[in-house]
Amino acid sequence: MTDRRRFGGTDPDSRVRARRIDRGFLATAAAALTMVFAVLLHTVWAPAPRGGTAEARQEETAAQPQRPAAPEQRPAASEREKECADGSDPAxxxxxxxxxxxxxxxxxxxxxxxxxxxxxxxxxxxxxxxxxxxxxxxxxxxxxxxxxxxxxxxxxxxxxxxxxxxxxxxxxxxxxxxxxxxxxxxxxxxxxxxxxxxxFEAGQQLLVPHRSRITGLNSSARGKRLCTAGSSTGEKELSDDAHGVKMIRVPNQLDCLVLLQLGRADGVVTDNALAAGQAAQDPSVGLVGEPLTSExxxxxxxxxxxxxxxxxxxxxxxxxxxxxxxxxxxxxxxxxxxxxxxxxxxxxxxxxxx
Missing domain, CATH: 3.40.190.10 (Periplasmic binding protein-like II)
Structure with missing residues (x-):
């Protein structure tokens, strides 16, 4: 099973943030790279108006710290696939x-x-x-x-x-x-x-802005726009209508981070090992909830x-x-x-x- 301590957490550790700052140029340049993609995608995904509904304005101005979901709301991580149709273990x-x-x-x-x-x-x-x-x-x-x-x-x-x-x-x-x-x-x-x-072993997890009220793939995510890459484990996870989310499919996982930065997605579902790297690129986002899978x-x-x-x-x-x-x-x-x-x-x- 994935060691959840490696990937969980609702707020980046201050020590880690300090080391990220120490990396200086590399982290800044990597973040700049994501914004280059943002400019390229902007012609297709126009930023949401700053007005909009009262609910949208309330979410936009929210700056409360993230709260972990109650234990009963947290989905248990799915075991990795251990048997294919022919009875073999895919691993x-x-x-x-x-x-x-x-x-x-x-x-x-x-x-x-x-x-x-x-x-x-x-x-x-x-x-x-x-x-x-x-x-x-x-x-x-x-x-x-x-x-x-x-x-x-x-x-x-x-x-x-x-x-x-x-x-x-x-x-x-x-x-x-x-x-x-x-x-x-x-x-x-x-x-x-x-x-x-x-x-390597990882698991699907949710990446959201720190101001978000989403605490995991639970009731707090219902009706929200969650982005994932096509043909990925995240797409498979979100294809379950039981989650009640609006799925956005993109060719590359980094496109999801760009859409998150543009305000065109409310969260990203991806491997927590990849999401941790995206959080290092953009310290305004972080992982929430528990891993959804083991893979x-x-x-x-x-x-x-x-x-x-x-x-x-x-x-x-x-x-x-x-x-x-x-x-x-x-x-x-x-x-x-x-x-x-x-x-x-x-x-x-x-x-x-x-």
């Missing part, structure tokens, strides 16, 4: 191997690795404003895979893909891998996608590339090895422990089906 992957097959040979002969990534997920996969290079936890993993396949200084071609294009990019052979905080789900497996073993991230590949799946699992075995000195822990401490309130974490244990 169970192929055992690690270093043998070269058709897919690994294809990459070697080409001389570079094609990887589908995001370029706007802060501390997961975003462009450093100083170097212009992609950096983050996911990028560290991509580099480890590329080095294993192609040796030191391996050439990597990054392709920015939206959340709702991840499976299509693999099906069309546009990329060899997708490393984009992609949740291991049966529905992805049904689309001829194969996954590595899990490399695992995996490296996605085409189902036909079994040798590549095994090779990536071999890399992940090495990425996790070494306890506190492992590459996983080093990457976590560098990119994520600050935005996740400094809580310690460990990688999920791998599951194999053969």
């Amino acid at each position: 169970a992957s192929l055992k690690p191997a270093t043998a070269t097959g058709e897919a690994v040979r294809r990459i070697d002969e080409r001389g570079f690795l094609k990887v589908g990534v995001d370029q706007n997920s802060y501390n997961w996969s975003h462009r450093d404003p100083q170097s212009g290079e992609l950096v983050g936890f996911d990028i560290d993993l991509v580099k480890a895979i590329a080095e294993d396949l192609l040796g030191p200084s391996a050439r990597i071609v990054y392709k920015a893909i939206s959340t709702d294009q991840r499976a299509e990019a693999l099906a069309g052979n546009d990329v060899d891998l997708v490393v984009r905080t992609m949740t291991i789900l049966c529905e992805h497996l049904d689309n001829d996608v194969a996954f590595s073993t899990a490399y 695992l991230y995996g490296v996605a590949m085409s189902r036909k590339d079994e040798d590549l799946v095994r090779r990536v699992n071999h890399v992940l075995e090495e990425f996790r090895e070494g306890g506190e000195s492992s590459q996983w822990q080093k990457s976590y401490r560098k990119w994520l422990d600050e935005v996740l309130d400094g809580e310690s974490a460990t990688p999920p244990k791998p599951l194999y089906r053969d």
Whole structure:
């Protein structure tokens, strides 16, 4: 289960905010990046008038601190999917191997690795404003895979893909891998996608402005406009009419933060690990309520590339090895422990089906 302490909370810790300020230029530039998107989207999503109904004006001027939902209002986090239609556990992957097959040979002969990534997920996969290079936890993993396949200084071609294009990019052979905080789900497996073993555990949670009266996905959110990315776990969660919300679908999760900043959405439902990065970009927003789900991230590949799946699992075995000195822990401490309130974490244990 996800350690809820890592992601919960209704107000950012003052110590964390201070460290965010210390990061200075990087955090400011990252926040500026989201506003560039805001300008681009402004032509489609015009800001709501400052007048409007009395209810809207009351919400706009509210500045009360967020209050946690009463325990009986908090939805219990759903267990991750543990069984697909054929009875298999979606998180169970192929055992690690270093043998070269058709897919690994294809990459070697080409001389570079094609990887589908995001370029706007802060501390997961975003462009450093100083170097212009992609950096983050996911990028560290991509580099480890590329080095294993192609040796030191391996050439990597990054392709920015939206959340709702991840499976299509693999099906069309546009990329060899997708490393984009992609949740291991049966529905992805049904689309001829194969996954590595899990490399991170997260859960869906609600991100709202600090002035908001929304306290979670409960009665306080009924009738509100909640944004999520298409083909995401958040979309699946909000498709349940029982929540009584107005869902807004967008291609990329960062678009939701932009709509939140423009006042065109009241909240964002996304992975809490991603939302924590968005809160670091924009300190005026924060996570509320409890995680709604427990889910695992995996490296996605085409189902036909079994040798590549095994090779990536071999890399992940090495990425996790070494306890506190492992590459996983080093990457976590560098990119994520600050935005996740400094809580310690460990990688999920791998599951194999053969």
